[in-house]
Amino acid sequence: MPHPYVLGIDLGGTNLVAGAVRADGRKVVGLRSEPTRAERGAEKVVRRIVAMAKAVRSQLRRELPGAELLGVGVGAPGPLDTARGVVLLTPNLGWVDMPLRELVAEGTGLPAELDNDANCAVLGEWWQGAARGARHAIGLTIGTGIGGGLILDGRLYHGASDVAGEIGHTTIDTEGRRCKCGNYGCLEAYASGPAIALRAVEALGAGGPSLLPSYVGGDLGRITAQTVYQAAHDGDELALEVVRETAKFLGAGVGNLINVFNPEVVVICGGVTLAGERLFLPLEREVARRAFRPAVQACRIVPGELTGSAGVYGAARVFLDRRGG
């Protein structure tokens, strides 16, 4: 008998990704991605989720005609109520109290489960990626914002009201930079993609020589974190310094997590991993300087392995953990 499958859907701020994950996690079929296009409205986003689910399902039927589809797991931006399957509030998509689980279940005709997108990405990396085999794994997802997920004693930890893991909004400098959340000195205000780009633009404004403007035709507003990594790769000293500073700020945040959780792995997901060793080597040094030695010795810091699909794996796993028997 063929293995059963679970649909995993990852509704990210940038991309909507879907695929059919084999229940043992060893294989994904029909993986596909498209831009989220939030501006098209709430119902339309749900309709596109359902359409993608159908496309994945069709491909699964073609490739593995006998494969059973158990259900669908969805990763969505939070905060959300996992028990009720409701997205409480998503500024990017303009959603308030959106019963996404029910809508997806109706649209697909499959039982559905819902969890936070960062939780799903970290769960995916723990199940099949860079954090495999760890009893305790902490993950950061670094993109437009910084999210987090906590695997403690081999299970996703949700906290009292499903909002655990807001690592991006932990303070690393009480009098520091203003964050979008209104607070000052959040990790996200230093080390998210837009924060990295902003620090590069500030450094350029301070007059440092750099290749960066030549990558964006002189339009500094077009500099992104990716531009900074590219310039660092090409040996640009200003960009290299921005990456080193990023490592320093991330090192404070990751050091805090290591001191508090004493995990076996910290896995860092998202575009920031493109910076490679230029980021990870000084990050490890900063963590070693800041955190408690026995906790540092117990912990690996690794980039995510499932680029683009971690959230799909994790969403499928969420379904399996709640319904998979």
Add this chain to the structure above:
Amino acid sequence: MPHPYVLGIDLGGTNLVAGAVRADGRKVVGLRSEPTRAERGAEKVVRRIVAMAKAVRSQLRRELPGAELLGVGVGAPGPLDTARGVVLLTPNLGWVDMPLRELVAEGTGLPAELDNDANCAVLGEWWQGAARGARHAIGLTIGTGIGGGLILDGRLYHGASDVAGEIGHTTIDTEGRRCKCGNYGCLEAYASGPAIALRAVEALGAGGPSLLPSYVGGDLGRITAQTVYQAAHDGDELALEVVRETAKFLGAGVGNLINVFNPEVVVICGGVTLAGERLFLPLEREVARRAFRPAVQACRIVPGELTGSAGVYGAARVFLDRRGG
């Protein structure tokens, strides 16, 4: 048949406290405390632990002649290896790889279990004190240093190598004050007892008028956190400002914990609770300003209730959780 009891022993930096805790946690018999007097050497400390255990046991026999004593739980400064029952390193006591569990078991003739002192205090508050009934509770112990303990899903969380919960050494200011641990900007460097006293002395040095010198005969070196709370209680503006600043720093640390753990309770133990509402009201305000609203709404911030005995309750509970069937 009378209830069985468990000896709880709390080997703190300042006091050695012992008592016999009824296995249902409802009663403690023979509670006693004496200064730790670390200078007397490792063997002598163990001998005094054993002597206190015997004294508690005698009192239990007098008061409840038929009560069975199941064993002994010990809370000790860490880092330690709970599985082997060994204190790895305790600078204050000069211990390295001290097999404390075995020594206490030999000395008392009872089975013994060992855990970190801050873990025991928080576990005690969760079992019988201010954090009763919470599924997830985070505790801080604020004294000479700042320790922490994590109750997650109703169980003490230890991490990969028994060093989870080092909340005092999380960074709240990347470029901040030097901490005893060698790092910069640790919470402990701002909000421990000695740090509170130091900030008061610095404020006096900056020339503020204050009653504080009159409490210590003009010898500023004798100012402690307790002196600051007393002066704040008496309306001294400089001391009040030091307490408000303490609330601000603690608020950053507690806000981080709330954003990461989304607990039902944060319990704050130790002498700092003497500052009362002068500390807790601005602390709550700062947390509300910094942390994520749904996480703040889910969480109470409370002072510990079991002053002086939380560690004894928790140490007894450690024994029960590991051996109590």
